[in-house]
Amino acid sequence: MGAGSARVDGNTLLLGDGVRIRFVRTLRLPESGTHALPPGLGDFPLRRVEDHPDTVPPEWLAKGGVMLPVYLREAMWLDFGGTVEPAALQVGVGKVCAVSGERWTGRPGRDPQNYLVLPRQPWLDGINSGDGTVGQFVAVPLGLGATVEGQVTGEETTGGVQLQAFPLRAAPLAAWRRAERARMRVGGPAFGPPPGAPGGFGGPVPPPMAAAPGGFSFPEPGSAPARAGALPPAAPATGLGVGGSMRQEVYRDDRPPSDWDTEAGVRVFVHLVTPPAWRRITGEEPPPSPADRAAYTRAGLPWFDYDDEAAADLPRAEPLGGVRPVGEWLGDDHTPWAEPAPGQIEPLGNAPRPGKPVRDGDW
Numbered sequence: 001m002g003a004g005s006a007r008v009d010g011n012t013l014l015l016g017d018g019v020r021i022r023f024v025r026t027l028r029l030p031e032s033g034t035h036a037l038p039p040g041l042g043d044f045p046l047r048r049v050e051d052h053p054d055t056v057p058p059e060w061l062a063k064g065g066v067m068l069p070v071y072l073r074e075a076m077w078l079d080f081g082g083t084v085e086p087a088a089l090q091v092g093v094g095k096v097c098a099v100s101g102e103r104w105t106g107r108p109g110r111d112p113q114n115y116l117v118l119p120r121q122p123w124l125d126g127i128n129s130g131d132g133t134v135g136q137f138v139a140v141p142l143g144l145g146a147t148v149e150g151q152v153t154g155e156e157t158t159g160g161v162q163l164q165a166f167p168l169r170a171a172p173l174a175a176w177r178r179a180e181r182a183r184m185r186v187g188g189p190a191f192g193p194p195p196g197a198p199g200g201f202g203g204p205v206p207p208p209m210a211a212a213p214g215g216f217s218f219p220e221p222g223s224a225p226a227r228a229g230a231l232p233p234a235a236p237a238t239g240l241g242v243g244g245s246m247r248q249e250v251y252r253d254d255r256p257p258s259d260w261d262t263e264a265g266v267r268v269f270v271h272l273v274t275p276p277a278w279r280r281i282t283g284e285e286p287p288p289s290p291a292d293r294a295a296y297t298r299a300g301l302p303w304f305d306y307d308d309e310a311a312a313d314l315p316r317a318e319p320l321g322g323v324r325p326v327g328e329w330l331g332d333d334h335t336p337w338a339e340p341a342p343g344q345i346e347p348l349g350n351a352p353r354p355g356k357p358v359r360d361g362d363w
Helices: 058-063 148-153 170-185 207-211 275-282 293-298
Strands: 006-009 012-015 019-026 066-069 075-079 087-093 116-118 126-130 133-141 161-167 238-247 266-273 303-306 345-348 356-358
Touching (some): 006 266, 012 161, 012 266, 019 087, 058 266, 075 133, 126 238, 148 238
Parallel strands (some): 303 345
Antiparallel strands (some): 087 116, 087 161, 133 238, 161 266
16 A cells, blocks of 8 residues: 555545445444344445535534444444555544544554554454454444543544554565465465355345345335435534444554554544435435344344454453443343344455545544
8 A cells, every 4th residue: 555545436435555445334233242243234325525515514624534324323344355455554433543442643553552454454343342352333423422432531522433544664565565476376365254255244235135034124215315405503423332242353463563654644534424414415315224133133144253363362452441332321222132043153264546535634
């Protein structure tokens, strides 16, 4: 990945020349117990803020970046598939690092580690809670104190998601490319889940979804979008809190810190938009509401388990240790839940610059 800009290509966010990120809809987990990885149920649509100058709040224009629509208490995960060359990726939730729990710095740090190592880390579903688990990302409004930002800092002033990627310096990158060519000649394994894994984590929903017993489906959004109108002075602000726990490791970096080019970072601010605000801003219908999670499981559709035996898991980030699930603010989650049977959990293991550039702003 070289120095460059953030760009949008369809529903994929590109940072620099190599990092590819999709925001994926998924099933919200219960807030008790530890669970397998939930499935990917399609991408969140992604739009550039600067394409809607007359309908986004002025403060969003000042921050620049991109936006996506999300329902109250909807869950998401970040997919890094398609990222090939090594990169250090910082993920902030309300400018709190999802890996270390520290305040956003905009620079990669090792003590504690405040970034993910791509492509070894194939995805991230939540904040680092240690012991091979993460706490699921769940959307909540600012102002209740339920966000990770509110619980860690005592304030809710930022919201959204912040991303910044750093490439390798020239010499380490050249060495990695030589090693990769040698590995490919002998047919060694690549990082990340095997391509085309059946019902793969983050892949398309299997065909039985549309006819699942208990009846749920994903209707296409209406073909006649609502007309964009003027926004009120401020749009509802949304951030990420924590839902249920799942089995997922956040991998330790085994490179020297000096390998990363800290002067070549590419960053973007991701605004989380409520569905009504999305209609007013873009004139588009948001995706349909999230799936019935009990019906998904009763239909026999897959959950997932991923392991990289060659990688080491980071310890729990102490500032994130006291973050509580959003149900403590929003009340009990009465959505039906059906535990997947063991057989439903599938193991996963061991150029041109497309798209339009995204303007960065002051945040």
